[in-house]
Amino acid sequence: MKVQTASATITFARTLESESAEFYETLSQKHPEHKDVFLSFARENAKNVAQIERAYYGVITDAIEGCFAFNIETDEYAFDAGLAEDSGLSDALGRAVEIEGKILKFYSDAVEQSKPLMADVPRAFEAVAKRRRGRRPQLEHTSEASSRRESA
């Protein structure tokens, strides 16, 4: 689906954050030894949504190109948040890296496309993208720690 309005883009961002938060909440239950990391991601997702919405609601006025600001093809950022019953932690972490990559790409594209909007909106997208960039090393660290534990 193509998304062109600011409103629909914000809703899409909310959906990505919400679905990935659910994914991490599920992981925290399946792998309680890493629940701190997974739940911190889920909590951060809620903050991301709040930051983006605050920026959007704060600057949207009748003067900006809100209805013509974006050209987002949502299928490009779609991800599968489901995990097979018998999947292990390494599968889950692999999926998490994949999900983060998709969402990061969305935010990077959104930063570029939201430039016609007032600065706060691209700045909010950039701030969220920056936080998300920090997740990959954390996921890799979790994976390494898990491998070490298994080999020990």
Added chain:
Amino acid sequence: MALLEEPIKEVRTLKNFIGGEWVESSGQLVDVVNPVAGQTIARVPISTKEELDAAVEAAKNAFPDWRATPPVARARCLFRLKELLEGCFEEISRIQTQEHGKTIDESRGETRRGIENVEVACGIATLMQGLYSEDIAAGIDEYLIRQPLGVFGIIAPFNFPFMIPLWSAPYAVATGNCVVIKPSPEVPISQTRLAELTEEAGIPPGVWNVVHGGGTVGNAMLEHRDIVGITFVGSTPTARLVYQRCGDTGKRVIAQGGAKNFMVVMPDCNVDRTIPALMTSFFGNTGQRCLSGANLVIVGEDDSFYDNFLKRVAEAASRIVIGYGLDESVQMGPLRDGEKKARIIGYIESGTREGATLRLDGREDFNIVGDYPRTCFLGATIFEHVSPDMRIGREEIFGPVMSVMRARDLDHAIEMANANPFGNGHAIFTSNGGYAREFRYRVISGNVGINVGIVAPMAFFPFSGMKESFFGVLHTQGQEAIRFFTESKVVIERWF
């Protein structure tokens, strides 16, 4: 996309808000219709002159106490109103989409600009400070005090139901005046909701009044001896009439009229950024705004630039998603009603008759997202080979119609814009600072855009207008509104 939830779920009969009470009108009731599907969402009274008189009386009675309320205390009421508006932001925005038809992004934009005006008026304690000069002569001082005047009337149009009364009302009230607002009877619901919030914010009874109605109430406002001033936004013929009649009855007046805005495109413009700006300008709010682009003037004799640019404009316009504004994917909603659509179609027919070429025909070439009747919908329309003397190049259409013209050079484009009787929101798209300065300097337009297609001044700037687009001296919003709503009293003081 799925529709956002509608806040208006049942048809209620609106009441007037007079002296802090919700008063049933004895006037005839008229349906308020959501233009998307023709569904009645409220009933609004066409109030009587006596009901207007009662509101003015309530305002007049409230005035002495309110003007004596310290500005900081008045500001606190407005701070509370701002907080309440933030809390109801989404509800108010969706109401506008339901009552008017605009998209949810446009409604939210309107809500935000309305709130911004309340925010600016919250600074009243400093905004209405006077002047003081010591020793203008030996032992003599002189100072200026800004004092409120009494009761103001605010007559609102249909195209921005929530925001436009807020260009005036917060400043009027902050400076110690009382107001009577007459919303457009086509879109009265968001103003009713706003009045409910003023009550909750602690604005005292009689300071903020709403009387629904049509010409009877509007005329009675213009004639009323206890109304000291009027702000009006609407068509140019009515704005002129309001101005004249306020002159006759000695009222101060801000009368904002129509427009025919020229969007001048230089060959050196940033095409990728200009196209969305033009889409918003010409087709945002379905062209029903006094800052909409109307004439697209492509400058230069380079046919290939003209052809390529216009091709991209037409492609973008033909892809506009049309439907119910509560679907967040929708970029353009319906017109307010079928009568307005018929009027615009009349213009499209006149364009064809006068020899313009229809590049994109919004009468037929569009699809609606969702299962809605086409009654109030019209697609984006583009005419080529328009000359400034054709009706579609000269008169305000107030719909999603773009009239494309060519100019030899910038001088020619400015001449074309200046020859038009309106002067509201002309804009230039260019990467050249020299062209931009020349345009800004010479074009006769109250608001000027440089790479901005909707030249809507922020709340702390006046909403200007020139020529047939504005009748008056001071404007709504910001410092000019403070001056409009106050009288300057000068005192020269000496003590023996």
